[in-house]
Amino acid sequence: xxxxxxxxxxxxxxxxxxxxxxxxxxxxxxxxxxxxxxxxxxxxxxxxxxxxxxxxxxxxxxxxxxxxxxxxxxxxxxxxxxxxxxxxxxxxxxxxxxxxxxxxxxxxxxxxxx
Amino acid sequence: xxxxxxxxxxxxxxxxxxxxxxxxxxxxxxxxxxxxxxxxxxxxxxxxxxxxxxxxxxxxxxxxxxxxxxxxxxxxxx
Numbered sequence: 001x002x003x004x005x006x007x008x009x010x011x012x013x014x015x016x017x018x019x020x021x022x023x024x025x026x027x028x029x030x031x032x033x034x035x036x037x038x039x040x041x042x043x044x045x046x047x048x049x050x051x052x053x054x055x056x057x058x059x060x061x062x063x064x065x066x067x068x069x070x071x072x073x074x075x076x077x078x079x080x081x082x083x084x085x086x087x088x089x090x091x092x093x094x095x096x097x098x099x100x101x102x103x104x105x106x107x108x109x110x111x112x113x114x
Numbered sequence: 115x116x117x118x119x120x121x122x123x124x125x126x127x128x129x130x131x132x133x134x135x136x137x138x139x140x141x142x143x144x145x146x147x148x149x150x151x152x153x154x155x156x157x158x159x160x161x162x163x164x165x166x167x168x169x170x171x172x173x174x175x176x177x178x179x180x181x182x183x184x185x186x187x188x189x190x191x192x
Contacts (some may be wrong), residue, residue, distance in 0.1 A: 078167050094184050095159045
């Protein structure tokens with residue numbers, strides 16, 4: 001996957017990001033994978049999503065530094081992780097945590113599944 | 115290393131009337147900011163965070179700040 005990514009143009013990376021965000025109701029860009037997060041902030045969002053029992057797709061941005069650059073300029077959000085729901089950016093670790101604590105995240109993630 | 119007073123001023127200048135508190139969470143480049151600003155009144159959390167991030171964008175890009183944890187709200191919520 002990582003070697004394949006490195007041959008992609010930035011335009012192709014952007015197309016892939018749009019496909020991922022449009023094709024998955026809940027999608028997370030993170031450092032590492034849900035099984036092995038490489039950053040405390042990414043880990044925290046994974047823990048929250050797992051706690052809620054949300055189904056989500058995830059992409060590790062570390063294999064190619066261009067993924068993060070293309071993603072951040074497209075989403076207008078400077079940091080990783082970035083959580084998307086229904087094609088829209090919800091936010092990063094702080095916002096996801098705050099929404100979880102305010103019990104706003106649970107209905108957002110569960111509204112279609114339930 | 116980030117200068118906490120300078121970071122505070124950058125945010126205050128970008129959001130006149132805001133109450134800003136910036137603390138070091140460790141190492142001098144992992145910061146946390148609490149920002150209460152009148153400009154947040156009709157803004158979503160996402161927009162509120164964007165306003166603060168854009169005020170300190172250069173410091174994030176330059177690496178003086180590695181991480182900035184944010185708590186934001188409008189004054190009415192106090």
